[in-house]
Amino acid sequence: MNIGEISYTNIIPLYYYLDREHLMDQGVTITHAVPSRINALMENQLVDIGGISSFSFGKNADHYSLVPDLSVSSYGRVNSIFLFSKYKIEDLSDKKIALTSSSETSVALLKIILDRFYGVQVSYQVETPHFEKMLEHYDACLLIGDDAISAYRKSGAYHVYDLGEIWYQQTGLPMIFAVMAYRNEMETEKGSLLSYVGKSMIESKERCQREKFVPVIKRVLTEHGGTFQFWESYFNGLNYQFSGEHEKGLNLYFQLAVECGLLKTMPSILKYSYK
Ligand SMILES: C=C(O[C@@H]1C=C(C(=O)O)C=C[C@H]1O)C(=O)O
Numbered sequence: 001m002n003i004g005e006i007s008y009t010n011i012i013p014l015y016y017y018l019d020r021e022h023l024m025d026q027g028v029t030i031t032h033a034v035p036s037r038i039n040a041l042m043e044n045q046l047v048d049i050g051g052i053s054s055f056s057f058g059k060n061a062d063h064y065s066l067v068p069d070l071s072v073s074s075y076g077r078v079n080s081i082f083l084f085s086k087y088k089i090e091d092l093s094d095k096k097i098a099l100t101s102s103s104e105t106s107v108a109l110l111k112i113i114l115d116r117f118y119g120v121q122v123s124y125q126v127e128t129p130h131f132e133k134m135l136e137h138y139d140a141c142l143l144i145g146d147d148a149i150s151a152y153r154k155s156g157a158y159h160v161y162d163l164g165e166i167w168y169q170q171t172g173l174p175m176i177f178a179v180m181a182y183r184n185e186m187e188t189e190k191g192s193l194l195s196y197v198g199k200s201m202i203e204s205k206e207r208c209q210r211e212k213f214v215p216v217i218k219r220v221l222t223e224h225g226g227t228f229q230f231w232e233s234y235f236n237g238l239n240y241q242f243s244g245e246h247e248k249g250l251n252l253y254f255q256l257a258v259e260c261g262l263l264k265t266m267p268s269i270l271k272y273s274y275k
Pocket residue numbers: 006008010011035036052053054072078080081102103104105106107144145146177178
């Protein structure tokens with residue numbers, strides 16, 4: 001079994017307390033990469049279970065199921081998914097926007113927000129995430145994850161929009177950026193290991209929450225700098241559940257994606273029930 005692990009700070013709580021040695025003994029490997037890469041590896045059956053963009057789950061819902069109770073979501077500001085713009089969002093008509101190549105959920109979310117919530121038509125181009133280079137050539141850029149956090153520190157005079165905040169203001173529902181999904185074959189091929197991995201991720205998340213993320217924050221500080229207070233409010237602003245409200249939020253996102261022509265059909269959300 002190969003587990004996909006997104007190489008961003010926001011998803012660490014779901015993986016932090018995994019017993020990696022035990023997993024290795026079971027023949028499990030772990031692949032680290034940005035979300036779009038994990039999504040592609042899972043589509044190509046090279047990753048079996050992992051945090052993936054919720055949009056990628058929507059595209060592949062016939063072949064994937066959700067590990068219950070897990071997501072990377074926000075009710076309002078997410079603080080790591082930003083549109084940095086030279087213009088106010090309502091004045092972006094006919095402008096050129098650079099989209100990070102690392103994302104699928106937020107790329108579709110931005111298109112939904114501009115089309116459906118602001119009624120502005122723009123042109124898009126996918127680019128390697130690089131704050132300065134993107135804004136040298138484009139009127140605005142979308143960055144996510146740790147790229148967005150470091151760009152925010154130098155965003156100075158640009159208009160900065162948090163997509164989680166806009167989604168919540170417009171819909172009153174949480175925005176689900178990542179889900180924990182597995183390829184359906186795993187249920188028959190690796191049922192007990194799948195169950196162990198899913199339960200371990202839930203336990204990891206719950207322990208991190210009980211500890212108020214302190215051990216995670218200490219590790220993140222050594223790798224990414226910043227202040228304890230910043231990371232504390234970052235992790236507390238994120239939501240790692242998958243409740244009925246999350247399902248509502250995800251279904252609305254999928255419905256709008258279908259209406260905008262970003263998804264072909266409305267996906268159905270299947271959840272695993274542990275035996
Ligand atoms: C909260 C975030 O959510 C991420 C956004 C994703 C996307 O846009 O495809 C995918 C996985 C999430 O980890 C973030 O990266 O800042």
